[in-house]
Amino acid sequence: MAQDESLFIGASRKPDDSYQSSEQLLLKYANRHGLVTGATGTGKTVTLQILAEGFSNAGVPVFCADVKGDLSGIAVMGEAKDFLLKRAETIKLDPYEFQEFPVIFWDLFGEKGHPVRTTVAEMGPLLLSRLMNLSDAQEGVMNIAFRIADEEGMALLDMKDLQAMLADIAERADEIGRTYGNVSKASVGAIQRSLLVLEQQGGNHFFGEPALKIADLMRTTRDGRGAINVLAADKLMMNPRLYSTFLLWLMSELFEELPEVGDPDRPRLVFFFDEAHLLFDEAPKALVDRVEQVVRLIRSKGVGVYFVTQNPLDVPDTVLSQLGHRIQHALRAYTPREQKAVKTAAETFRPNPDFDCAEAITQLGVGEALVSTLEAKGIPSMVQRTLIRPPASRLGPIDDGERKEVMAISPVAGQYDENVDRESAFEMLQKKAAAAAKAEEEAARREEEDDHGDSGRRGRWTLPDFDDDDDDDRRSSRRTSTRSRTTTTRRRSSNRQGVAEAAIKSVVRSVGTQVGRAIVRGILGSLKKGR
Known part of the structure; x- marks a missing residue:
């Protein structure tokens, strides 16, 4: 030397x-x-x-x-x-x-030569914004994206991570805006277009892991x-x-x-x-x-x-x-x-x-x-x-x-040659979206089952007021609906109901034991024989 x-x-x-x-x-x-x-x-x-x-x-x-x-x-x-x-x-x-x-x-x-890479996080929002010549509003959105990614534990490693993060904050603009300020879809779109230019020039090769030391x-x-x-x-x-x-x-x-x-x-x-x-x-x-x-x-x-x-x-x-x-x-x-x-x-x-x-x-x-x-x-x-x-x-x-x-014979041979794509913001947001879609599908399925269940109950034949105790709301609804029917329907219903049946209903409402229900069945039987 x-x-x-x-x-x-x-x-x-x-x-x-x-x-x-x-x-x-x-x-x-x-x-x-x-x-x-x-x-x-x-x-x-x-x-x-x-x-x-x-x-x-x-x-x-x-x-x-x-x-x-x-x-x-x-x-x-x-x-x-x-x-x-x-x-x-x-x-x-x-x-x-x-x-x-x-x-x-x-x-x-x-x-x-050996690949040269760095992560989006190491590049930082300020340097990226200046390189892409973003406006003040767009730079603000970029800073918000990095801040939320950090708070929610989502690593920004490559370009698809940043693109996915920007798309996510655009969808949550109303929620995010209450804390960090306005996030307009126009600003997000402008940033995405600038990232596309960088990606087409080879930015996807530069951003990733392992990052250069x-x-x-x-x-x-x-x-x-x-x-x-x-x-x-x-x-x-x-x-x-x-x-x-x-x-x-x-x-x-x-x-x-x-x-x-x-x-x-x-x-x-x-x-x-x-x-x-x-x-x-x-x-x-x-x-x-x-x-x-x-x-x-x-x-x-x-x-x-x-x-x-x-x-x-x-x-x-x-x-x-x-x-x-x-x-x-x-x-x-x-x-x-x-x-x-x-x-x-x-x-x-x-x-x-x-x-x-x-x-x-x-x-x-x-x-x-x-x-x-x-x-x-x-x-x-x-x-x-x-x-x-x-x-x-x-x-x-x-x-x-x-x-x-x-x-x-390079001292860094094998250290940077293979790209490593570990779980980061893109994969985490994909899982989040998949979980949300599954939850929405499950909720829709439960709602459909509930609708079918109500329909089955409404089609089941029962004696008046003989439903289970937990169906009180439905009985009240049906009674209200019955009272609102046309005059002709009320007249036919009144003709079918005799004085004896009205008395029976009064008895049934006051009886809650097995003996009371047996007496009711006996009275009903005698009525049928009388007819």
Whole structure:
């Protein structure tokens, strides 16, 4: 492991076109963040590669996104090629040694690396709302959903959990509104549509378990080198919302989990945002404010953040002002916007009297860059025209076989590869709905049985007022109904009832024993004989 206190970036070019002094990045100030910019094909990826190599050799773990697949070569030993050897000789890099580096491949889709997942609960309502650009009312509904899920013990792990929870609170809107405020179906519908966009971009791969442990990104090897975590981002680039969701979540997790360390002698982790413009394109102000806040405060956690993008104008001024290290590759000035970018980049450097910075930016060759880093006491160094050093690992991508070999010996092999779908809000709400449906069906069945029972009782033949005691209500109802019949019916009933039967009914009402009932049967028998 290298014991130096700085990383060798390259050799600076002097007015006589010789390369004598070297440009260094002091590890003590590496957590002050940085910016690597330049047009396509000017060497940004190689610069990112040599920085990652240097940090790894210094014992600092690295996380970076591999947009085109070229960065994967850092996992295998480099090969001696004429142009690499020539550059090493030009900048007096002696010895120029090749080596392979400890790499862990990650992939949100689980195809070219170990899957990266987090839970909806860990993402939180605030970050999700900002990423989906929800209105205040919609953000309030999102907070209510998380609050109720927590109170009712329903874990929000994946997207279907959150979608089911939102549907549930929409159905219970009246009940919930009395405690937490209005939950409109329009707001729930808008959130569901935003979630659908995120899901179609691959959000269902990102949300779930097992969730990524931040500690697994901060591993070091037995020989003291820092692990280089490479995120396969070629497919992810086609889903910008998911990419920005992941990057911002990861930075937020680092900020929340890591303790304060002040200014250590070297960073605890270095984080590279490749294609950084995807994080800010059409981003709501609340989201940009969050990025600025994290970048400003995460330095005290010992984390360095480096943005890699084509144009310095891609990064908002509020974030740009926090970046102490600058590596500017060539820019073209064919359009008014590009001309403005060249001017902006030139003005951010500490001037060098040996050359015109704005002119030099448009004349840099492949592998050349204007470099300014923080020197002693955190003062920016004078900008230098620098030839970037050649990498020690392979320049270019590795094949699928080599990637599988690296993944097989990974320290996290088998830890994240299988998705775990334990019982959470979606399953619990399904059971709740099934139980409610069963209870409703049972109630309907009992009601139907009761209706059939009443109908049987009404059709049963009995003598007047000979029903059971518990049928008093029914007898009262029937007597009321009988009194309300037509006059003709009352007349026929009166003709059939004789004086003797009226007397018998009076006797029966006053008799409650077996003897009384026997006497009644005897009287009835004598009446029949008399007839």
